[in-house]
Amino acid sequence: xxxxxxxxxxxxxxxxxxxxxxxxxxxxxxxxxxxxxxxxxxxxxxxxxxxxxxxxxxxxxxxxxxxxxxxxxxxxxxxxxxxxxxxxxxxxxxxxxxxxxxxxxxxxxxxxxxxxxxxxxxxxxxxxxxxxxxxxxxxxxxxxxxxxxxxxxxxxxxxxxxxxxxxxxxxxxxxxxxxxxxxxxxxxxxxxxxxxxxxxxxxxxxxxxxxxxxx
Ligand code: SF4
Numbered sequence: 001x002x003x004x005x006x007x008x009x010x011x012x013x014x015x016x017x018x019x020x021x022x023x024x025x026x027x028x029x030x031x032x033x034x035x036x037x038x039x040x041x042x043x044x045x046x047x048x049x050x051x052x053x054x055x056x057x058x059x060x061x062x063x064x065x066x067x068x069x070x071x072x073x074x075x076x077x078x079x080x081x082x083x084x085x086x087x088x089x090x091x092x093x094x095x096x097x098x099x100x101x102x103x104x105x106x107x108x109x110x111x112x113x114x115x116x117x118x119x120x121x122x123x124x125x126x127x128x129x130x131x132x133x134x135x136x137x138x139x140x141x142x143x144x145x146x147x148x149x150x151x152x153x154x155x156x157x158x159x160x161x162x163x164x165x166x167x168x169x170x171x172x173x174x175x176x177x178x179x180x181x182x183x184x185x186x187x188x189x190x191x192x193x194x195x196x197x198x199x200x201x202x203x204x205x206x207x208x209x210x211x212x213x214x215x
Contacts, residue, residue: 032065035143039136043116049132051117057084061112069212070146074155075115075125086111091188102206110144114159130159148212149180153187172204183208
């Protein structure tokens with residue numbers, strides 16, 4: 001068995017794979033999914049802030065409940081609100097492309113937002129809306145237990161650091177937060193408007209993945 005695994009790893013190496021992500025086996029994966037479904041049930045009924053008024057549906061997040069890395073944006077947009085999945089619009093497609101360019105698959109990680117409901121006209125969520133929704137994210141963190149949180153954009157970073165963040169100056173920062181590391185970077189939507197920043201976002205995503213796998 002060991003020899004077979006070694007043989008497969010050698011073939012993958014010859015094919016050019018530098019990192020092979022092996023998901024840690026966890027007996028409680030099903031249990032985690034059950035708990036996440038319960039949070040989903042709660043947010044679909046939540047009226048803690050006014051964002052419930054315009055949503056088609058709340059968007060909890062998706063991905064591997066055993067992921068060592070969580071990507072966190074600010075809030076769902078129009079496509080996400082319609083489909084009930086995070087990061088599926090143009091910005092989401094860019095995020096997926098960059099994860100793949102780093103040699104990984106989107107499904108290996110968990111992706112979510114600070115606010116679970118879409119703000120009208122995709123405006124930035126207010127500090128109060130983020131505060132009202134943050135306990136749901138805290139529950140997700142308790143269940144999934146990621147080691148690294150890759151914060152996409154200034155708004156997501158502000159929700160954790162409780163201060164204004166100049167993301168062009170602070171991107172690439174790694175900050176201790178409870179027992180986790182926060183990795184600050186651009187939101188993919190910013191990169192769509194500023195294509196020169198794509199390489200930087202790619203480098204940041206790659207580094208956040210390496211950090212999470214090594215930690
Ligand atoms: S954004 Fe969060 S707090 Fe506000 S209504 Fe939706 S689920 Fe509730």
